[in-house]
Amino acid sequence: MTCHEFERHCSGAPPPASRAQRRMLRNYDPARPLDYCATCHIGESGGMRFSPHRQRDEQGRIRDDACFFCHTIRPEIPPDGRRRFDPKLRVDTSDLCLNCHRPHWDLSPRGHVDRPVTPRILDWMLRNERAGRAARPADEQRTRPAVLPLGRQAVTCYTCHNPHYPGLFPPGSELGARATNPSDRAAALRADWIELCSQCHNR
Incomplete structure (x- = not known):
């Protein structure tokens, strides 16, 4: 359900039967398919896909978007690692x-x-x-x-x-x-x- 939207296809008026909408992708523009990929696969380190396991950016700053994949808040980084x-x-x-x-x-x-x-x-x-x-x-x-x-x-x-x-x-x-x-x-x-x-x- 991260990428696919089911509810509007199952309730109310049926959407136009285009190929893109049959995929049930959220906010997908068939004229700009790479923009949809870039929602998650952002251009970091030469186009590598997004990974929540890379918690610092190229400048060494903590990446909140990575933390929030697994945590509900950004947890502290204790200096002693305890x-x-x-x-x-x-x-x-x-x-x-x-x-x-x-x-x-x-x-x-x-x-x-x-x-x-x-x-x-x-x-x-x-x-x-x-x-x-x-x-x-x-x-x-x-x-x-x-x-x-x-x-x-x-x-x-x-x-x-x-x-x-x-x-x-x-x-x-x-x-x-x-x-x-x-x-x-x-x-x-x-x-x-x-x-x-x-x-x-x-x-």
Whole structure:
């Protein structure tokens, strides 16, 4: 429904039966088809398509239009890269990611996406985080993981994948965590995949 408008084709007087209107595209001008494409595929970096994962423009400024794809407000960019646990996401499940991306192959036959974590796994994740950095007193009170965030206490796409481009947050911070292995880094994993497994599974 982002591109297609159904309501006016199903109610009231039927629109003229032109080829363009049969497509039911919003505000489409058949005389200027490229203008319609440019609604999303704006001319950035040599004509690359728009991506909400590029959160800074060529001058290094934060792009609000990218933030608002996933957030209802532009969230703060904490200088220390620590998670504040209130990102104001439009949806806090994997549905947010699957609007654009297709699910990929999963190591687990039962899948990971939107599976609730057990109390045992949650406890292991929190203990791993406390042991893996110079903990602050407030960290001991945390009940949600910060490096591998959950959505409604379930694994989501963004638990393992970091949707923010490198450099938006300090490297190695909770919000800026990235894999070091080149192929895992290219997949935007928050850690090398073998380490991701041990962050949740104590075996």
